[in-house]
Amino acid sequence: MLEAVRSEPFAVIAVAMDSRPDAARPWIEKAAPTYPCLIDRDHRVADLYHMVNVPQAVWIDEAGRIVRPPEPAGAFEGFRSRDPVTGVVPEAIAATTAAAKRTYVEAVQDWARRGAASPHALHPVRARAHVTLPTEAHAQAHAAFRLGQHLIRAGNPAEGDRFLEMASRLHPESWNLWRQRAEVDHRGLAAKADFWERVQALGSKRYYAPVDLPGMPK
Amino acid sequence: MLTLLMDGRDAQAVPARSAGEDLLMPAAGLERATGWALKPEGLCQGAVCVPVPAAKRNDWLRDDAVNLAAFWRHLGRPVLHDERGETWVCGADAEERGQRLRTLEAPDFALPDLSGRVHRLSDFRGQRVFLATWASW
Numbered sequence: 001m002l003e004a005v006r007s008e009p010f011a012v013i014a015v016a017m018d019s020r021p022d023a024a025r026p027w028i029e030k031a032a033p034t035y036p037c038l039i040d041r042d043h044r045v046a047d048l049y050h051m052v053n054v055p056q057a058v059w060i061d062e063a064g065r066i067v068r069p070p071e072p073a074g075a076f077e078g079f080r081s082r083d084p085v086t087g088v089v090p091e092a093i094a095a096t097t098a099a100a101k102r103t104y105v106e107a108v109q110d111w112a113r114r115g116a117a118s119p120h121a122l123h124p125v126r127a128r129a130h131v132t133l134p135t136e137a138h139a140q141a142h143a144a145f146r147l148g149q150h151l152i153r154a155g156n157p158a159e160g161d162r163f164l165e166m167a168s169r170l171h172p173e174s175w176n177l178w179r180q181r182a183e184v185d186h187r188g189l190a191a192k193a194d195f196w197e198r199v200q201a202l203g204s205k206r207y208y209a210p211v212d213l214p215g216m217p218k
Numbered sequence: 219m220l221t222l223l224m225d226g227r228d229a230q231a232v233p234a235r236s237a238g239e240d241l242l243m244p245a246a247g248l249e250r251a252t253g254w255a256l257k258p259e260g261l262c263q264g265a266v267c268v269p270v271p272a273a274k275r276n277d278w279l280r281d282d283a284v285n286l287a288a289f290w291r292h293l294g295r296p297v298l299h300d301e302r303g304e305t306w307v308c309g310a311d312a313e314e315r316g317q318r319l320r321t322l323e324a325p326d327f328a329l330p331d332l333s334g335r336v337h338r339l340s341d342f343r344g345q346r347v348f349l350a351t352w353a354s355w
Contacts, residue, residue, distance in 0.1 A: 009345045013337070015329065016353055023354040025332055036337045038329035045351060047310070048325040060324040060347040064340065069319075073350060108348055115346055124322055133316035136294065143296035143309025146223055150307075151300055154221075159300055179355050190355040 009062065010112040011035065015045050017054055017176050019149050023188060042149050043176055047142040050134045052174040053208065059111060059121065067111075067121040069130045072208035074104030076217050080199060080207060096217050103215040120213060130212060141171030175207075223307040224252055225295075234286070236303035241287035248284055252308070256284055268293070324349075 012035040016024040021039045028037045045051065049058060051070045059068035078097035082089045089097070111118040122130070148163030161181070168177045178198070182190035199207060210218055220241075222232045232251050234243045249255035253263050260269035261284070270278050274292070278285050286308065287297045296309035318325060324347075328338040339347070 139312035140296040147307040
């Protein structure tokens with residue numbers, strides 16, 4: 001994505017919502033990125049920008065203004081249609097997922113080149129309409145999460161975990177808070193049976209909110 | 219010394235005392251630790267002052283200390299502590315945070331990379347920034 005726009009005044013900042021930096025390390029080292037890859041042990045960015053999942057992307061212009069509020073970037077929830085036994089996603093849905101990613105990357109590149117002239121940089125009125133606001137419970141959840149992570153790092157994992165549990169209870173729509181605490185499988189993914197049950201419980205609700213961009217799946 | 223986790227600040231050791239749900243901070247070091255100072259007008263952060271209600275005077279002000287927990291709860295902000303009252307967190311004001319997001323001004327933050335070098339969002343001013351979150355899990 002970066003190669004096409006290297007000469008533009010454009011920067012990528014990647015932030016890992018990872019309380020255990022060593023879990024993020026192999027991914028970062030493998031990608032060998034040329035942009036900053038930051039580690040957010042306390043999920044500060046999710047707290048500040050009111051994000052409930054990953055991936056999430058925010059477009060910020062040269063003046064520090066948000067021109068696209070948090071959105072699931074090119075992610076589409078095709079994984080929900082996987083075969084529970086084989087893990088295979090139906091071809092048509094896999095194609096939709098791949099197309100979503102491509103469409104989104106092209107939009108980012110267009111903005112990187114053209115800035116405010118890009119149709120994908122939203123007018124403030126439209127951008128504001130996409131801002132979701134945190135509640136008091138969400139603020140409490142992030143306070144509890146921060147305290148929990150601090151206690152864990154200070155050598156008090158049992159008590160710390162109780163605050164992480166509290167955080168997830170206070171902010172049940174946050175997959176970040178839930179998955180950070182969940183058990184991981186052999187790949188390091190919080191995608192064991194409890195995750196799939198939680199996804200199932202969404203019913204017709206979206207795991208990733210639709211992205212307001214032409215060509216993205218509805 | 220207690221550990222204080224203030225919203226937007228690193229963890230700090232503060233010469234405070236805790237008693238139940240009260241967190242008593244010496245007024246002298248309050249501003250440096252929290253950004254709020256005890257003044258004749260009340261508790262002030264910059265130009266914003268919250269008068270001490272007469273009914274709360276004895277709860278908020280104890281000798282030379284300020285009950286930061288009581289004040290923070292009065293503001294409608296989260297206050298939590300560990301069992302022993304040794305570590306306290308004073309969290310964010312949800313309404314204030316929401317209002318700021320609605321201005322579309324990107325909230326600033328500073329975080330380390332794997333090597334420990336700290337990067338600050340506002341250092342990228344003048345460039346278009348694609349901020350992307352991910353996770354290993």
